Amino acid sequence: MTPYKPPRERIKIKRNSAIWKRLVKRVQERDRYRCQVCGNIFPKNMLAPHHVKTVGAGGDDAQYNLISVCQFCHHDLHKGVTMIPAISKQKYKSRIPTRQQWVEYEREKSLIQQTSKTQQEEDRKLEELRERLGI
Secondary structure, three states, X not given: OOEOOOOOOOOOOOOOOHHHHHHHHHHHHHOOOEOOOOOOEOOHHXXXXXXXXXXXXXXXXXXXXXXXXXXXXXXXXXXXXXXXXXXXXXXXXXXXXXXHHHHHHXXXXXXXXXXXXXXXXXXXXXXXXXXXXXX
């Protein structure tokens, strides 16, 4: 099945927002606090999110387009000294949801939003849904 990309509205999140902070935390947890370039484990304050497909090239601020890199490798990536390993690029390309996953996510998301009593409950259920679907 070919990957399905949602309608082309670029996801852009303000860097200091609570949504961005939660997204960065999810990316770091997904990567198990390991730099995806050098492979070393770092504390969360030493890791930075890095776009696999740059924003300038049309990349999104979405979980599937972000990887965790240490501050040292992040500097080297932006200076052109090093590159993202092909394994990391392929690993996160495969996280783009299929059309079936996206349709199921949207359907269940609307049900969760209708039935949740608090924002925290809704966030928790949506996180569980994303984990279950691999989005």
